[in-house]
Amino acid sequence: MAIVLLAVIALFVALFLFSLEGVSWSPRLALIGAALLVIGCFAGWVFTHKTVNVRPDSILLDLRGNIVKIFLQDQTVWKKEYIDYAIVPFKKTGYELKMEVTPITPNPKVRKIIYEVALEIPAETVDALYRVRAWVREKFKIPHFPSAEELRKRFEYELYEFNDKRSTDLAVFSNPLDQGQQVAFKQLLLNFLSNRAPHEVVVTKAKFTLA
DSSP states (O other): OHHHHHHHHHHHHHHHHHHOSSSOHHHHHHHHHHHHHHHHHHHHHHHHHTEEEEOTTEEEEOTTOOEEEEEOSOEEEEGGGGTTSEEEESSOEEEEEEEEEOOBOSSSOBOOEEEEEEEEEOOSOHHHHHHHHHHHHHHTTOSSOOOHHHHHHHHHHHHHHHHHHTHHHHTTOOOTTOHHHHHHHHHHHHHHHHTTSOTTOEEEEEEEEEO
16 A cells, blocks of 8 residues: 555656756656656556466356356456456466475385476366366365466475375385386376376376485
């Protein structure tokens, strides 16, 4: 609120200084420049915090998943007008995540495993995009439809759970050059995620190595 007040004051000051007579232009221009700088900062703050840029081929969905609007071109909109809607890109969405886990082997000894996972949400239907976001919103009690970055964080959350709940199983993987172990690792991850994530989420890569 304070920055709004400053911007209004700066605007009136700039107009007042411009109308003055008998005052040299140098101080007037300096003060007008300062006033315009404040106004520019205000405009930048509004653009950054109060608006969102919507990419072409994005779709606006309501809480029931109905299509409200299709954005065919780049557009800037007010956040508050779309707080209860989901703006989703109608295209394949992918994430590549890298995780580390240090399970204790039966020997016992500590083994550090690093693995990479690639996840995709195919853009076959609008429903798929909506259901994944609805799942994240409901499970993690997010008061709004999650952004792409929030989706990424939630997938990371599931992988941390995987590290914790499957640490004993992960301890058996000892050779990343053994293709049989790579297949078993991917299957272990698939089985875990199948009960925790919507079926629309597809694992396209799951590969481990040792540190």
